[in-house]
Each structure stands twice: as structure tokens, then as C-alpha cells.
Amino acid sequence: MWWMVGVGLVGLFLAAQAWRARTCHEVExxxxxxxxxxxxxxxxxxxxxxxxxxxxxxxxxxxxxxxxxxxxxxxxxxxxxxxxxxxxxxxxxxxxxxxxxxxxxxxxxxxxxxxxxxxxxxxxxxxxxxxxxxxxxxxxxxxxxxxxxxxxxxxxxxxxxxxxxxxxxxxxxxxxxxxxxxxxxxxxxxxxxxxxxxxxxxxxxxxxxxxxxxxxxGILRNNAAQLREMIEGAGEETLRDYGEAMKEAEQVFHEAYGNVNQVxxxxxxxxxxxxxxxxxxxxxxxxxxxxxxxxxxxxxxxxxxxxxxxxxxxxxxxxxxxxxxxxxx
Known part of the structure; x- marks a missing residue:
């Protein structure tokens, strides 16, 4: 039951923050x-x-x-x-x-x-x-x-x-x-x-x-290129254990963020x-x-x-x- 108390306390804290932010916003x-x-x-x-x-x-x-x-x-x-x-x-x-x-x-x-x-x-x-x-x-x-x-x-x-x-x-x-x-x-x-x-x-x-x-x-626009760099520079053991996962990640980031506009x-x-x-x-x-x-x-x-x-x-x-x-x- 203690976790329910924790949820309640966190919720009350965040609600109090939101109320204070609204009441203070006009004074800038x-x-x-x-x-x-x-x-x-x-x-x-x-x-x-x-x-x-x-x-x-x-x-x-x-x-x-x-x-x-x-x-x-x-x-x-x-x-x-x-x-x-x-x-x-x-x-x-x-x-x-x-x-x-x-x-x-x-x-x-x-x-x-x-x-x-x-x-x-x-x-x-x-x-x-x-x-x-x-x-x-x-x-x-x-x-x-x-x-x-x-x-x-x-x-x-x-x-x-x-x-x-x-x-x-x-x-x-x-x-x-x-x-x-x-x-x-x-x-x-x-x-x-x-x-x-x-x-x-x-x-x-x-x-x-x-x-x-x-x-x-655009913070992840270059992540696919960075993963390619990681693959090229990885040690033998890292490539053996993670090489396929690294290649899959490179493809995922290329497809997800390669065309995201920077600005x-x-x-x-x-x-x-x-x-x-x-x-x-x-x-x-x-x-x-x-x-x-x-x-x-x-x-x-x-x-x-x-x-x-x-x-x-x-x-x-x-x-x-x-x-x-x-x-x-």
C-alpha cells in the first residue's frame, strides 16, 4: 500500500507546483x-x-x-x-x-x-x-x-x-x-x-x-552516421557480440531520423x-x-x-x- 501513498504524494506535489506556476505567471x-x-x-x-x-x-x-x-x-x-x-x-x-x-x-x-x-x-x-x-x-x-x-x-x-x-x-x-x-x-x-x-x-x-x-x-539526425562510425571503429569482441545489433540500430535511426529537418x-x-x-x-x-x-x-x-x-x-x-x-x- 505504501506505493499508493507515494503516488498520492507525488501527485499532490506536482499539482501544487502547477498551481503556483499559474498564480505566479502574471508577475513577469x-x-x-x-x-x-x-x-x-x-x-x-x-x-x-x-x-x-x-x-x-x-x-x-x-x-x-x-x-x-x-x-x-x-x-x-x-x-x-x-x-x-x-x-x-x-x-x-x-x-x-x-x-x-x-x-x-x-x-x-x-x-x-x-x-x-x-x-x-x-x-x-x-x-x-x-x-x-x-x-x-x-x-x-x-x-x-x-x-x-x-x-x-x-x-x-x-x-x-x-x-x-x-x-x-x-x-x-x-x-x-x-x-x-x-x-x-x-x-x-x-x-x-x-x-x-x-x-x-x-x-x-x-x-x-x-x-x-x-x-x-534534429538531435538524432546524425545518430545513424555515428553508429556506422562505431561499427568501423569497434574492437573484435564488441563486433562479435554486438555487430548485428549495431547494424540494425544504424538502419532504424536512418529510417526514423535521417529525413528530420534540422531547423x-x-x-x-x-x-x-x-x-x-x-x-x-x-x-x-x-x-x-x-x-x-x-x-x-x-x-x-x-x-x-x-x-x-x-x-x-x-x-x-x-x-x-x-x-x-x-x-x-
């Missing part, structure tokens, strides 16, 4: 003469949030990898400042700081940073090349820490805000997402610690969890509403989730259940069933 911070920095804006969530923040009245600085890409071109047309930053090369943060200094001279101060940039290689840890592992850690975790660290002096002075972007993979570790999960668990831990570290400074720290958007963000609208009003509240609410929640209520309840319960139960549920692909309820097509 103006973006006038304020700058929001958003990382990873070539496509996907970063692109859509940058476009939306511009429409909400903010001066937006968007970091991109490709200055001549479709996403950067559309953002420029919307009046967004584009900065080329590669989070695997931390010296490129100098470009961002230079742009921020230039805007400051025009009386536009950075008030918020949205740490959105992220990479996902969907495959078992053993299959992935060392470079794939290193890039996910460098962008998803080290990059988040370095960007936050670089902007903290300005954010402290302005009593601003840090917005982190996590994932359901930051709540529950699941097969074939081990490396990505490690980075997102790191983001969640960093978020908790930095929130408490900055509590006396006036800087607020907020976490946003998008949910199940691979077909709307497109998210069609997820709830997610954009989460980001609006995370950036603009005067009294933001600590965490916003774009998942439907049933999915949020299930994910929270998976964090409370005994480990052996969660292992069993993951073995029968229960997590896939849960996340399919949030799929955005």
Missing part, C-alpha cells in the same frame, strides 16, 4: 534593456527559445556552431545577436564575452543565461568511440559549468538568473543513454549545488526538463511556456517539466522505488512506454 520581469544568452541555437530547442525570447521583448545573444547555417540566418533576420561558440573549445567563450561587453556599452546588461547546448549519441557505452563520449561530456556538462562560471560576475551584479536544461535522462538512467544520462545527472547536481551556492547573491537558478522531442529537434518549430507550447516562466517569472519554480502530468508522476516514482524494481521496469522497457506518452509528432 521585463526584457527591456536586458540580455538573455542562450547556448546551442543552431537548431532545436535553443533556436526556438531564442526566437521566442526575442518576441517576448528581450535582447538575445545566441551561440551557434555554424555562422552560415539556416538557423543562424533566421535568427539574424529576427534581430538576434549571433556568436560562434564551440563548447569543446572553451577559448571560444572569449567571443561571447566580447559581445556582452559591446552590448553593455549600449546599456544592455546580461540578466539571464540559458544553458541549452547539448549532444546525444544514442547507443550503448561500449559501442561509442572515445571522441563521442568526450564530446558529450564537454558540451553537456563541462560547457554548462564553464559558461555559467564565465557569466557569474555579471549575473551576480545584476541579480540575474541561470537556467539549466536537463532531461528525463537526468532523473532515471536508462540503457543506451548511459553517457548522456551521466552528463544530465551532472547538470542536475550542478544545478542544485550552484543554486545553494548563489542563494545569498540574489541570483536565481532554475532547471527546465524538456521531454521526448527527438523528431522535432523547425517545436510544436510544444508547454515547453516554451516552461522556458518563458523560467526566464521571466519574478518567483520561478526550482524546476519546470514539459512532460504531461502522468509522465511526470511516473518519472518521479521511478526515482523513489527500490533499485531492483526500477532495474526490472527498465528491463521490460517501461521507461519507453512512459516517454511515448510525451512524444511530440
Amino acid at each position: 520581469i521585463s526584457g527591456h534593456r536586458r540580455v538573455v544568452v542562450i547556448t546551442g541555437c543552431d537548431s532545436g530547442i535553443g533556436y526556438s527559445v531564442a526566437m521566442s525570447a526575442r518576441a517576448w521583448g528581450w535582447t538575445v545573444v545566441a551561440t551557434c556552431l555554424s555562422p552560415d547555417g539556416e538557423g543562424a540566418a533566421h535568427l539574424r533576420e529576427a534581430g538576434v545577436h549571433i556568436v560562434i561558440v564551440d563548447l569543446t573549445q572553451t577559448h571560444t567563450l572569449a567571443h561571447l564575452l566580447h559581445t556582452i561587453q559591446r552590448l553593455k556599452m549600449n546599456n544592455q546588461e546580461v540578466w539571464c543565461v540559458v544553458n541549452n547546448a547539448g549532444l546525444l549519441t544514442y547507443a550503448s557505452c561500449e559501442w561509442q568511440t572515445s571522441e563521442m563520449v568526450e564530446r558529450q561530456v564537454a558540451v553537456n556538462l563541462t560547457g554548462v559549468i564553464q559558461v555559467t562560471k564565465a557569466l557569474l560576475p555579471t549575473l551576480r551584479r545584476n541579480k540575474g538568473r541561470v537556467v539549466m536544461v536537463s532531461s528525463p535522462a537526468g532523473q532515471v538512467g536508462t540503457p543506451t543513454m548511459s553517457v548522456y544520462s551521466a552528463t544530465k545527472w551532472g547538470v542536475e547536481g550542478f544545478t542544485q549545488a550552484i543554486r545553494r551556492e548563489l542563494a545569498s547573491t540574489g541570483v536565481s537558478v532554475v532547471l527546465v526538463r524538456p521531454c521526448n522531442l527527438p523528431n522535432r529537434t 523547425q518549430g517545436l510544436r510544444d507550447d508547454r515547453l516554451l511556456e516552461c522556458f518563458r516562466s523560467a526566464i521571466m517569472s519574478k518567483r520561478p519554480l526550482a524546476t519546470y517539466s514539459a512532460a504531461p502530468l502522468l509522465v511526470r508522476v511516473a518519472l518521479n516514482l521511478l526515482q523513489l522505488l527500490p533499485t531492483a524494481w526500477v532495474d526490472f521496469l527498465c528491463a521490460i522497457d517501461f521507461h519507453y512506454i512512459v516517454l511515448s506518452l510525451a512524444k511530440n509528432s
Whole structure:
């Protein structure tokens, strides 16, 4: 019976969060003469949030990898400042700081940073090349820490805000997402610690969890090509034990995501509403989730259940069933 009590408590907690979010939404911070920095804006969530923040009245600085890409071109047309930053090369943060200094001279101060940039290689840890592992850690975790660290002096002075972007993979570790999960668990831990570290400074720290958007963000467009690279670079034992599974996975990802457009609208009003509240609410929640209520309840319960139960549920692909309820097509 105790699990029923757990379900009830989780449901009440989430309902209270939803009520507070509705009651606080109308009290918003103006973006006038304020700058929001958003990382990873070539496509996907970063692109859509940058476009939306511009429409909400903010001066937006968007970091991109490709200055001549479709996403950067559309953002420029919307009046967004584009900065080329590669989070695997931390010296490129100098470009961002230079742009921020230039805007400051025009009386536009950075008030918020949205740490959105992220990479996902969907495959078992053993299959992935060392470079794939290193890039996910460098962008998803080290990059988040370095960007936050670089902007903290300005954010402290302005009593601003840090917005982190996590994932359901930051709540529950699941097969074939081990490396990505490690980075997102790191983001969640960093978020908790930095929130408490900055509590006396006036800087607020907020976490946003998008949910199940691979077909709307292009994050898995290159996964088939990466699997081909894994097959070509795999050791003899790995190929003997997993070679056929790797080839099948390559075909599945090619068919499912090979034709997904890199730059497109998210069609997820709830997610954009989460980001609006995370950036603009005067009294933001600590965490916003774009998942439907049933999915949020299930994910929270998976964090409370005994480990052996969660292992069993993951073995029968229960997590896939849960996340399919949030799929955005």
C-alpha cells in the first residue's frame, strides 16, 4: 500500500507546483534593456527559445556552431545577436564575452543565461568511440559549468538568473543513454549545488526538463552516421557480440531520423511556456517539466522505488512506454 501513498504524494506535489506556476505567471520581469544568452541555437530547442525570447521583448545573444547555417540566418533576420561558440573549445567563450561587453556599452546588461547546448549519441557505452563520449561530456556538462562560471560576475551584479536544461535522462538512467544520462545527472547536481551556492547573491537558478522531442529537434539526425562510425571503429569482441545489433540500430535511426529537418518549430507550447516562466517569472519554480502530468508522476516514482524494481521496469522497457506518452509528432 505504501506505493499508493507515494503516488498520492507525488501527485499532490506536482499539482501544487502547477498551481503556483499559474498564480505566479502574471508577475513577469521585463526584457527591456536586458540580455538573455542562450547556448546551442543552431537548431532545436535553443533556436526556438531564442526566437521566442526575442518576441517576448528581450535582447538575445545566441551561440551557434555554424555562422552560415539556416538557423543562424533566421535568427539574424529576427534581430538576434549571433556568436560562434564551440563548447569543446572553451577559448571560444572569449567571443561571447566580447559581445556582452559591446552590448553593455549600449546599456544592455546580461540578466539571464540559458544553458541549452547539448549532444546525444544514442547507443550503448561500449559501442561509442572515445571522441563521442568526450564530446558529450564537454558540451553537456563541462560547457554548462564553464559558461555559467564565465557569466557569474555579471549575473551576480545584476541579480540575474541561470537556467539549466536537463532531461528525463537526468532523473532515471536508462540503457543506451548511459553517457548522456551521466552528463544530465551532472547538470542536475550542478544545478542544485550552484543554486545553494548563489542563494545569498540574489541570483536565481532554475532547471527546465524538456521531454521526448527527438523528431522535432534534429538531435538524432546524425545518430545513424555515428553508429556506422562505431561499427568501423569497434574492437573484435564488441563486433562479435554486438555487430548485428549495431547494424540494425544504424538502419532504424536512418529510417526514423535521417529525413528530420534540422531547423523547425517545436510544436510544444508547454515547453516554451516552461522556458518563458523560467526566464521571466519574478518567483520561478526550482524546476519546470514539459512532460504531461502522468509522465511526470511516473518519472518521479521511478526515482523513489527500490533499485531492483526500477532495474526490472527498465528491463521490460517501461521507461519507453512512459516517454511515448510525451512524444511530440
